[in-house]
Amino acid sequence: MVIINFLRINGTFCIAMQTEIFIHSMNTYYFQQLYYITAIKLLEINNSSSLLPGVSLGFKLYDTCSSTAMGVRMAMALLNGNDNSTLDEPCTKPAQVQAIIGETHSSISTAIAKSVGPFKIPLISYAATCECLGDKRIYPSFLRTVPSDYYLSRAMAEMVKQFGWTWVGALRRDDDYGNSGMAAFTAAAEQLGICLEYSLPFFRTYSQEKVLRIIQQIKSSTSRVIVAFVTYWDFEILLNLFHEHNITGYQWVGTEAWISDSTVSRLDKHKILQGTLFTCKYSTKNNSQYSAVCTGQEKLSEIENEFTDMSLMPFFINVYKAVYAVAHTLHNLLGCTETCPTKKQPDPHTFLEHLKRVRFKTKDGEEVYFDKNGDPLAKYEIINWQTVEDHHEFVTVGFYDFSFPVPVSVCSESCPPGTRKAVQKGKPICCFDCIPCAEGEISNMTDSIKCEQCYQDFWSNPHRNECVKKELEFLSFEETMGILLTAVSIIGTSMTIIIAIIFFRYKNTPIVKANNSELSFLLLFSLALCFLCSLTFIGRPSEWSCVLRHTAFGITFVLCISCVLGKTIVVLMAFRATLPGSNVMKWFGPLQQRLSVLAFTLIQVLTCVLWLTTSPPFPFKNRKHYKEKIILECQLGSAVGFWAVLGYIGFLALLCFALAFLARKLPDKFNEAKFITFSMLIFCAVWVTFIPAYVSSPGKFTVAVEIFAILASSFGLLFCIFLPKCYILILKPEKNTKKQIMSKVPVT
Numbered sequence: 076m077v078i079i080n081f082l083r084i085n086g087t088f089c090i091a092m093q094t095e096i097f098i099h100s101m102n103t104y105y106f107q108q109l110y111y112i113t114a115i116k117l118l119e120i121n122n123s124s125s126l127l128p129g130v131s132l133g134f135k136l137y138d139t140c141s142s143t144a145m146g147v148r149m150a151m152a153l154l155n156g157n158d159n160s161t162l163d164e165p166c167t168k169p170a171q172v173q174a175i176i177g178e179t180h181s182s183i184s185t186a187i188a189k190s191v192g193p194f195k196i197p198l199i200s201y202a203a204t205c206e207c208l209g210d211k212r213i214y215p216s217f218l219r220t221v222p223s224d225y226y227l228s229r230a231m232a233e234m235v236k237q238f239g240w241t242w243v244g245a246l247r248r249d250d251d252y253g254n255s256g257m258a259a260f261t262a263a264a265e266q267l268g269i270c271l272e273y274s275l276p277f278f279r280t281y282s283q284e285k286v287l288r289i290i291q292q293i294k295s296s297t298s299r300v301i302v303a304f305v306t307y308w309d310f311e312i313l314l315n316l317f318h319e320h321n322i323t324g325y326q327w328v329g330t331e332a333w334i335s336d337s338t339v340s341r342l343d344k345h346k347i348l349q350g351t352l353f354t355c356k357y358s359t360k361n362n363s364q365y366s367a368v369c370t371g372q373e374k375l376s377e378i379e380n381e382f383t384d385m386s387l388m389p390f391f392i393n394v395y396k397a398v399y400a401v402a403h404t405l406h407n408l409l410g411c412t413e414t415c416p417t418k419k420q421p422d423p424h425t426f427l428e429h430l431k432r433v434r435f436k437t438k439d440g441e442e443v444y445f446d447k448n449g450d451p452l453a454k455y456e457i458i459n460w461q462t463v464e465d466h467h468e469f470v471t472v473g474f475y476d477f478s479f480p481v482p483v484s485v486c487s488e489s490c491p492p493g494t495r496k497a498v499q500k501g502k503p504i505c506c507f508d509c510i511p512c513a514e515g516e517i518s519n520m521t522d523s524i525k526c527e528q529c530y531q532d533f534w535s536n537p538h539r540n541e542c543v544k545k546e547l548e549f550l551s552f553e554e555t556m557g558i559l560l561t562a563v564s565i566i567g568t569s570m571t572i573i574i575a576i577i578f579f580r581y582k583n584t585p586i587v588k589a590n591n592s593e594l595s596f597l598l599l600f601s602l603a604l605c606f607l608c609s610l611t612f613i614g615r616p617s618e619w620s621c622v623l624r625h626t627a628f629g630i631t632f633v634l635c636i637s638c639v640l641g642k643t644i645v646v647l648m649a650f651r652a653t654l655p656g657s658n659v660m661k662w663f664g665p666l667q668q669r670l671s672v673l674a675f676t677l678i679q680v681l682t683c684v685l686w687l688t689t690s691p692p693f694p695f696k697n698r699k700h701y702k703e704k705i706i707l708e709c710q711l712g713s714a715v716g717f718w719a720v721l722g723y724i725g726f727l728a729l730l731c732f733a734l735a736f737l738a739r740k741l742p743d744k745f746n747e748a749k750f751i752t753f754s755m756l757i758f759c760a761v762w763v764t765f766i767p768a769y770v771s772s773p774g775k776f777t778v779a780v781e782i783f784a785i786l787a788s789s790f791g792l793l794f795c796i797f798l799p800k801c802y803i804l805i806l807k808p809e810k811n812t813k814k815q816i817m818s819k820v821p822v823t
Contacts, residue, residue, distance in 0.1 A: 127411060128413060130409070142183075143186045146177075147186050153172045173405075174197040174401050174426065175187070179203065181208065181251045182250045182251045183203075184203035184208060185251055188213075188217040191216060192214055195215070198216055199220065200220070201219070201221055201393030202221055202390070203221070204221055204223060204331075204332075205251045205255045206224045207251060218400075218445050219451065220394075220396040220397050223448070223453070224255060226455075228256055228262075229259070230453075231302065232263035233267065235264070235328060236264075236268070241270060242272060242297070243271060243298050244273050244296050244300065244301045244302070245261070245301070246274075246275050246304070252306075252332070253276070253304045256330065272297065273296060275289050275293070277309060279308065279312055300325065300327075305333060314339075314347060318347060322347070334458060334469075335469055340460070353459075396451075399443070404426065404433045408426065431445055433445070454476045455475040457475060459471075486505040486506040487499075487507050489522050490518075491540075492519050492539075492540035493518060493538045494509040494510055494512060495510050495524060495526050496510075497510045514534075514535060515534055515535055517535045517541060529542035530542065531698070532544060533545060534702070545704050547705050548701075548706045548775055549778075551615070560609065560613060560782050560783075561613060564610055564782075564786060575603075577801055577805070578595060578800075578804075581804045584804065586803055594638050594642050597634075597638050602635055605789040606789055611623050611624040612778050612782050612785075613782070616694040616695075616707050616708060618694060622687060626683045629683055629724065630680055632724050632788075633676050633679035633724055636675075636727040636758075637672040637727065639731050639754070639792065641672055643731055643748060644668075647748075678723065679723055679724075683716075686712070686716030686719070690712040690716065691713075700773055706774045706775070721762075728759055728762070729759065735748045735755055750795050754792045757787075758788045758791055762788065764784075765784040769781060
């Protein structure tokens with residue numbers, strides 16, 4: 076990992092670079108190579124008149140020995156300030172580093188990226204390939220000069236498909252690199268019709284028993300191709316085990332983490348990996364030996380060997396790109412032309428944003444830039460292990476470049492999800508039309524030959540590529556109509572309570588006494604229940620709400636009409652009692668009035684009990700009325716029970732209306748019968764209108780119609796019977812006298 080910060084030296088900048096590479100068995104070899112490569116590249120930049128003129132760059136290398144904790148600790152320490160650089164000139168300490176180049180391993184890179192991300196410090200990796208690091212929500216400051224495993228996995232899957240291998244096994248390193256890479260390969264393979272017989276995790280710290288289970292599963296498999304997302308030091312353990320258990324004759328498909336490593340090729344003494352194919356970023360050549368004696372006058376910029384020729388350095392060319400990306404970004408930020416006029420050190424956030432947009436070409440003409448995920452353009456060479464005498468050679472047998480356009484020559488474009496293929500009549504099978512799936516059907520793959528029907532409670536989305544749960548429709552308390560009906564119900568209840576309070580306040584006055592105060596209070600109580608029972612019809616239907624809404628409605632309305640009927644009979648009896656020699660009032664006194672109300676209500680209670688015991692209402696999903704949504708409603712259970720309850724209410728209302736109509740012209744000055752007549756007329760009109768509206772209304776509007784009928788009829792009774800009395804009690808108290816009540820009016 077190379078950690079970079081800019082330090083001012085008398086108007087120039089120096090770069091302190093901390094390089095941490097994580098090599099298992101050959102740390103010293105790679106460490107030395109990285110040192111030489113970095114030194115050469117910085118020397119090129121420092122001596123360049125076109126790139127950062129007047130700015131000197133320095134570096135420092137550290138080895139964290141494959142330790143995540145050490146990598147994070149060093150990164151966090153450098154955020155708080157760095158020690159002196161390797162330049163001879165003294166560099167002042169910066170506030171914090173400007174950029175970090177590294178890390179080699181994906182698992183360690185994820186830890187460092189999470190640590191430095193909140194500080195907007197760029198982390199540019201030259202070897203961490205895990206697809207997960209491309210998630211900018213988690214790793215906002217991570218970039219890399221090596222392609223993501225997202226592209227590598229797809230290239231490998233297409234190569235496997237090209238060879239016709241549709242039944243393969245997989246071996247992966249049990250860490251972020253192996254698990255993420257194999258997940259991406261599996262997804263790409265499934266799309267191409269490749270099946271994985273097994274996908275086995277491996278880590279060098281696994282117990283012997285666990286490793287032997289892996290060996291046994293490979294031996295018992297029937298697939299002859301193994302895709303390996305492992306590292307070269309994993310093969311230091313595996314090759315001996317493969318030889319010991321005679322695991323030979325397999326075609327290996329590998330990744331850049333081990334395929335071009337000379338250590339693995341030397342360890343493969345028994346040719347287990349012979350014929351291996353690999354999708355690789357760069358080509359590799361064997362190390363050369365130089366015998367020339369140094370004179371002491373050599374210039375690094377003029378030396379041509381394995382350390383200075385970037386085309387021969389498949390691993391370190393990514394470090395080269397990372398260093399130059401930082402240099403070009405700084406060059407642009409400082410506004411350098413022939414000189415760099417700006418000496419102000421860029422803040423990390425500004426530097427990161429400019430680094431994401433940097434674009435330059437290497438000396439070989441390769442363009443370097445980062446995409447929206449911080450990844451470079453993916454280009455791969457396909458390498459084949461070929462045995463020459465007693466050693467392996469890496470031979471390039473093909474290329475895979477994601478930047479190359481693919482020629483398209485088709486009769487018909489592929490059918491997208493949401494459609495199905497329909498062959499055109501009289502034309503070859505390659506010529507077809509894309510027919511949109513019908514409602515309730517979907518296709519969720521390209522070039523589907525048929526559309527699948529959604530399950531019962533699901534429906535196709537607008538794009539016809541996914542089944543989504545059908546919308547559930549019921550009258551809820553949250554929607555506008557439910558809120559309005561609830562408000563009207565509460566207003567009606569409140570008005571009923573207010574009228575009851577007024578009547579109680581004037582209970583000893585003639586007008587309240589004359590109109591049977593006991594039945595009036597019972598009627599007000601029943602009207603309050605009628606208003607409240609409408610609330611049981613709102614909300615998601617359940618077993619208890621379905622039972623309660625119809626029984627409460629039936630019983631409260633019968634109680635209400637029974638009270639009105641009792642008041643009507645009292646009016647008739649009272650008129651008869653005024654005739655000479657009449658004693659009818661003794662047959663319908665207060666006791667008889669109570670008993671009549673009780674008897675009428677008890678009949679309805681028995682009807683409801685019979686209904687609930689035989690076939691009660693229950694919640695029901697109505698899927699027939701709408702195809703795209705489900706209506707949640709209360710099924711009546713027994714239609715006979717429902718209409719019996721409703722019919723009994725209608726019978727009492729008609730009886731009350733008839734009696735009140737007969738008594739409407741009795742010669743009392745304040746005759747309550749005419750108000751009852753009008754209230755019953757409204758009541759009957761509402762419920763006669765309700766029946767066709769109830770039957771024809773769809774979904775939740777059926778419930779809304781029933782609630783409206785309940786509220787309208789309740790308000791009709793409340794206003795017609797009680798408002799005239801309240802008018803006299805409050806506004807015309809002079810008429811609230813016994814003389815006014817008992818006076819007669821001429822019969823016309």
